[in-house]
Amino acid sequence: MHIRAAVARDGNPALSLEDLELGPLRPNDVLVRIVATGVCHTDLKSASALSPVPRPVVLGHEGAGVVEQVGSAVRKLVPGDHVVLTFAFCGQCRSCQEAEPAYCYHQWPLNFGCRRPDGTTPLRAEAVENPGPVHGDFFGQSAFATHAIAEERNAIKVRRDAPLELLGPLGCGIQTGAGAVLNDFALRPGQSLAVFGTGSLGLSAIMAARLSGASRIIAVDRHRHRLELARELGADEAIDVNDTPATAEIMRLTGEGVDFALDTTGVLPVMREAIDVLAPRGTCGFVTGPWDRRELPVPVHQLLLGRKIRGIVEGNSNPDLFIPRLVDFFLQGRFPFDRLVSFYPFDAINQAFHDVEAGTAIKPILRMP
Known part of the structure; x- marks a missing residue:
């Protein structure tokens, strides 16, 4: 045809x-x-x-x-x-x-x-x-x-x-961000999340974290209009990296770091920051990486306190179940x-x-x- x-x-x-x-x-x-x-x-x-x-x-x-x-x-x-x-x-x-x-x-x-x-x-x-x-x-x-x-x-x-x-x-995109939080992290009420990059994936993760009852959600980006939207969609703090170093500010806000960090940028220095802001036993998720396959130096000593790094594809979704679930959340006004x-x-x-x-x-x- x-x-x-x-x-x-x-x-x-x-x-x-x-x-x-x-x-x-x-x-x-x-x-x-x-x-x-x-x-x-x-x-x-x-x-x-x-x-x-x-x-x-x-x-x-x-x-x-x-x-x-x-x-x-x-x-x-x-x-x-x-x-x-x-x-x-x-x-x-x-x-x-x-x-x-x-x-x-x-x-x-x-x-x-x-x-x-x-x-x-x-x-x-x-x-x-x-x-x-x-x-x-x-x-x-x-x-x-x-x-x-x-x-x-x-x-x-x-x-x-x-x-x-x-x-x-x-x-794809919205499923990936929301699924990272709901499926892979299985974030529980009272836990904290930092999201690096507030495009569609990052903002979807923020909405999912608010839906899950996160106690503190921190958005990190260099686009002010996206950070404003992140606040409207559920972020408690928004860090503009044009003005403020993200790692130092997240540690100042939290004291011990966050339970979960999600990098959506695939930029190596930012990916390293996402690891550095983890609290003991915290988990860092990556949903993309450099297409030229450059490697990320990993702070092994820091990981010994139970910190974990996870690669996440498509939000670890079973689409037949997860996509209709997201549609329901949307029609309920919750996503x-x-x-x-x-x-x-x-x-x-x-x-x-x-x-x-x-x-x-x-x-x-x-x-x-």
């Missing part, structure tokens, strides 16, 4: 809107008409010249839409269902079998390989100037498009009374992630990318025509 998609090609820093052909469904596939797609920092990194993601490629991994067709083996979805598309996982490895799909043994090739396990892609360009296959299946969806093919297991059914155009970011959102028309995708990079937009969502 004919679709419209945003394509990243070699030598072109901007995405180009192109008409593509989307191939037929396999037995476990679902065809989704995309209503709206969130823009994530992972999309920006994957579109950059330094990315290992193959080109040409259709990115996008926070899609939400309506099921139009299902493969012959699909059982949990039917045409007309509202779905949020999330990360791909194999369903067969030890992690998947133990209901830990975020830590699928094949997480990297399934989400960043941009081809099916048999090496094929469902997308093809027919234009005279750029004919040939286009890599798809980014995070099992390639949702910067009017239609996408996902597998049944990474298409999550959501309730129909929820605003579908808002829900796409629950499939107002709509406060993070700015809407853009699909043809303004490059402006949305620019605004994310500049820090002027927290969570852009592209509305499909």
